[in-house]
Amino acid sequence: AVKIFDYVGNSYFSYPAAGLKYDGKYRLVYLPFGFESASKQYTLMDRIIKWLLQSATFKNYANYGEDTDCNGLHNYLVINVTLNVSNAGNYTIGGYLFDPNLKHIDDYETNRYLGAGMQTVQLKFKGYKIYNNGVSGNYQLKFLTVENVDDVYKYPVDYAINPYITSSYSYVTFDRTxxxxxxxxxxxxxxxxxxxxxxxxxxxxxxxxxxxxxxxxxxxxxxxxxxxxxxxxxxxxxxxxxxxxxxxxxxxxxxxxxxxxxxxxxxxxxxxxxxxxxxxxxxxxxxxxxxxxKIAVCSDGNNSIVDGQCSITKPKYCLNGTLIDNCSLCRCQNGQICNTSKGSCYTPIQCNCSDCSDCTNQLNNNSCAIVVLKQNITNYSGICINNPINFTNRIFDCQGHSIDGNDIFDSLPDAGIYLNGEQNNTIRNCVITDFAYGIYLNSSSNNTIISNTLNSNNKSGIYIFNNSNFNQILNNQILNNNESGITISNCNSLGNCYVGNSNNTIKRNKILNNTVGIFSNASNSIINNNVVSNNTNFDFYSPYWYLSYGDNNYCEKADGWNDTSMKNAGKTGCSCKYQDRAKDIFDAVEMLEYLSGQKDLSKCDIYYNLNEYDEVDLLDVFNLIDKIVTEG
Incomplete structure (x- = not known):
C-alpha cells in the first residue's frame, strides 16, 4: 500500500471512506459508521487489512440482450459479473447502468449465496428503461459493489467505479409496452x-x-x-x-x-x-x-356541495345521505362508501385474507373497506403487500398476525408492505419481520401506521421516502432493525436530496435496540412522546433537522436533536430522561382522564408508565394508587 488519502463523507447512508492505492490501482477502504469515536469498532488499519483479504473480488464481465417473451426485442440488458469468491456466503451485488452521455438509466441489486471459487452473477437492467431513455451506443456499468451480508458490519468488500462498457446497442431493439x-x-x-x-x-x-x-x-x-x-x-x-x-x-x-x-x-x-x-x-x-x-348546485336544492346535500328533484343526486346517484359529489349515508367510477354508494364489508396474494387481491377490491389477515404468513420471498393500486381509503388489520420474510433481499425494495402513491390508508396490528424494510411508503401521504411491531428487519422498520407527507406513525414497537427504526429521507441512491416529506407525525412509539433509532434527511417531522433508547449508534440522527420539532421524548443519544422544552430552557437532548415518575393522586386523576379520552397527558408517557416500555393503562393507575397507599 503506497498512500492513504483524505477521509471523506459523514452520512449515515454513505459509508465513510478513505482511499488506498495498492498494486497500481486505487480502491476504496470503507470505515465503520462512527469509527472515530467508537472504541469497539474496527480501526482504520483493521479495515485496510480486511480489504487486503477481500472475500470476493470482480474479475470478468460479459453482456447480452435477453428476450423473455420471444417477440424479437430485448426485455433486459444482462451483464454477467464474474467474481472470485474466497469465502463462501451470502452476498449482495449491485450496480448502475448509464448511457454514453453518462445519464443514469437503471440500477439493479441482487442477493445470492456464492460458493468459493469463480462465480457469475447476472445484473438485469430493464429494457423499457433503456428504450425510454432513447440513446443508442455502448452503455456503461458504474458504481459496482459486492457486500458480504454475513459480515456484521455489512460494508462492501469490492467496489468499482467504472468497471465495464457493454457492446453497442440500438435503443429501439429493447422491448416496451x-x-x-x-x-x-x-x-x-x-x-x-x-x-x-x-x-x-x-x-x-x-x-x-x-x-x-x-x-x-x-x-x-x-x-x-x-x-x-x-x-x-x-x-x-x-x-x-x-x-x-x-x-x-x-x-x-x-x-x-x-x-x-x-x-x-x-x-x-x-x-x-x-x-x-x-x-x-x-x-x-x-x-x-x-x-x-364544474358540477353546479341544483337550483331547488341545498347549496352546500361540501356537505353533499343536493336536489331531491334531480334524479342524479342524493339528499341528506339517501342514495339517488352521483355520490362523487354528494356523500353517502353513514356507514356507506362511494364507488366513484359508478357514482353509487355501497355498504362496505370486511374481507378476510390468509396470504400475501389473497390480501393484495382483497385490498384491490373496492367493496372491501377493511381487510383482515386471519393467519400468520411465514418465510415469504419478495414483497408481501406490493402497492395494490386500489389501496386507498382502506384499513389493513393484521389482528396481531405476523408477516415474516425470508431474510433474503430477493426483490426491491423487499418490504413487508410497500405503498407507492397511495393515500388515506390505515395499517394496524401487524407484526412484520425479516424483510429489508418492514413498511415502506414512497410518495404516499395521509396514511396511518398504528400499533404495529416492526422487528428484526435488515434495513429499516419503517421507511418514509420521496415526498410522503402528513403520515401518522403512532404507538408502534420498532425493535432490533439492523440500520434504523424509522427513516424519513428525501434523498435518492445517488445522494441527491430534494425538499419533501413534510409534517409526518411520529408519536408514542417504542424504538429500541436498532442501529439508529430515528434517522431524518431532507425532511420535516413532528416527533412527540416517543421512547427511543438502547440504539447502538444514535437514538436520533440527522445531517440537518430542518424544521422538525417535538417534545416529551425519552432518549440517551440525541446527536443534535433537542426537545422543544429543552431548547427553550437552553439545554440539549430529550426532556424525558430527566423526569421522575408519577407520585401523587393528581397524577392518578390525570391518567384516568387520559384513559377515558377527556384529555392528553401533560408530561412524558414514561413519567406515568410504571411498567417499563408498556402502554399507559389501568395497571399503571393501580400501581400508582398502591404506591401512594403503601409509601404515602
Whole structure:
C-alpha cells in the first residue's frame, strides 16, 4: 500500500471512506459508521487489512440482450459479473447502468449465496428503461459493489467505479409496452348537472405480448407541475395492440382551478405485480377551461356541495345521505362508501385474507373497506403487500398476525408492505419481520401506521421516502432493525436530496435496540412522546433537522436533536430522561382522564408508565394508587 488519502463523507447512508492505492490501482477502504469515536469498532488499519483479504473480488464481465417473451426485442440488458469468491456466503451485488452521455438509466441489486471459487452473477437492467431513455451506443456499468451480508458490519468488500462498457446497442431493439399513441376525449354528462364534462379520458395504446390481467395507471398534472388526480384501470388484455381508458375525474380538475394543458405523468403498466413499462412524462393534452368540469348546485336544492346535500328533484343526486346517484359529489349515508367510477354508494364489508396474494387481491377490491389477515404468513420471498393500486381509503388489520420474510433481499425494495402513491390508508396490528424494510411508503401521504411491531428487519422498520407527507406513525414497537427504526429521507441512491416529506407525525412509539433509532434527511417531522433508547449508534440522527420539532421524548443519544422544552430552557437532548415518575393522586386523576379520552397527558408517557416500555393503562393507575397507599 503506497498512500492513504483524505477521509471523506459523514452520512449515515454513505459509508465513510478513505482511499488506498495498492498494486497500481486505487480502491476504496470503507470505515465503520462512527469509527472515530467508537472504541469497539474496527480501526482504520483493521479495515485496510480486511480489504487486503477481500472475500470476493470482480474479475470478468460479459453482456447480452435477453428476450423473455420471444417477440424479437430485448426485455433486459444482462451483464454477467464474474467474481472470485474466497469465502463462501451470502452476498449482495449491485450496480448502475448509464448511457454514453453518462445519464443514469437503471440500477439493479441482487442477493445470492456464492460458493468459493469463480462465480457469475447476472445484473438485469430493464429494457423499457433503456428504450425510454432513447440513446443508442455502448452503455456503461458504474458504481459496482459486492457486500458480504454475513459480515456484521455489512460494508462492501469490492467496489468499482467504472468497471465495464457493454457492446453497442440500438435503443429501439429493447422491448416496451406503451406504443406512444394517445387520444383524449371528454365524457358528456347529464344536462341537469350543469356541467360540460364528467371525466377527462386519455386512451392509452399498449402492445401486449402475453394475454392476461394488467394494471395501467397514471397521474394528471397542471401547467405548474402540480398533481391534480390519479386514474387506474385493472383489466384483461388480449395480445396485440390494445387501448386502455384512463378516466380522470372532472371534479378534481375543477377543484384544482388551473386552465391550460394537462400532463399525463407516471404512466405505469404492471402484470402480476411486475412493472413492464413506465413513462415519467407520457402525454400533453389540448388546453381546457377548468370551469367546464364544474358540477353546479341544483337550483331547488341545498347549496352546500361540501356537505353533499343536493336536489331531491334531480334524479342524479342524493339528499341528506339517501342514495339517488352521483355520490362523487354528494356523500353517502353513514356507514356507506362511494364507488366513484359508478357514482353509487355501497355498504362496505370486511374481507378476510390468509396470504400475501389473497390480501393484495382483497385490498384491490373496492367493496372491501377493511381487510383482515386471519393467519400468520411465514418465510415469504419478495414483497408481501406490493402497492395494490386500489389501496386507498382502506384499513389493513393484521389482528396481531405476523408477516415474516425470508431474510433474503430477493426483490426491491423487499418490504413487508410497500405503498407507492397511495393515500388515506390505515395499517394496524401487524407484526412484520425479516424483510429489508418492514413498511415502506414512497410518495404516499395521509396514511396511518398504528400499533404495529416492526422487528428484526435488515434495513429499516419503517421507511418514509420521496415526498410522503402528513403520515401518522403512532404507538408502534420498532425493535432490533439492523440500520434504523424509522427513516424519513428525501434523498435518492445517488445522494441527491430534494425538499419533501413534510409534517409526518411520529408519536408514542417504542424504538429500541436498532442501529439508529430515528434517522431524518431532507425532511420535516413532528416527533412527540416517543421512547427511543438502547440504539447502538444514535437514538436520533440527522445531517440537518430542518424544521422538525417535538417534545416529551425519552432518549440517551440525541446527536443534535433537542426537545422543544429543552431548547427553550437552553439545554440539549430529550426532556424525558430527566423526569421522575408519577407520585401523587393528581397524577392518578390525570391518567384516568387520559384513559377515558377527556384529555392528553401533560408530561412524558414514561413519567406515568410504571411498567417499563408498556402502554399507559389501568395497571399503571393501580400501581400508582398502591404506591401512594403503601409509601404515602
Amino acid at each position: 406503451f406504443t406512444g399513441n394517445y387520444k383524449e376525449s371528454t365524457e358528456n354528462i347529464y344536462e341537469e348537472e350543469c356541467a360540460k364534462y364528467r371525466y377527462l379520458t386519455i386512451n392509452v395504446s399498449v402492445n401486449i405480448t402475453s394475454p392476461g390481467n394488467y394494471m395501467i395507471s397514471g397521474e394528471l398534472y397542471d401547467n405548474n407541475s402540480l398533481f391534480i388526480t390519479k386514474a387506474g384501470n385493472f383489466t384483461y388484455l388480449n395480445s396485440g395492440i390494445q387501448t386502455v381508458k384512463l378516466n380522470f375525474k372532472g371534479f378534481d380538475i375543477y377543484h384544482n382551478e388551473a386552465n391550460g394543458k394537462y400532463y399525463l405523468k407516471a404512466l405505469l403498466i404492471k402484470n402480476i405485480g411486475e412493472t413492464i413499462d413506465y413513462k415519467e412524462t407520457a402525454y400533453t393534452t389540448t388546453p381546457y377551461n377548468y370551469g367546464h368540469f
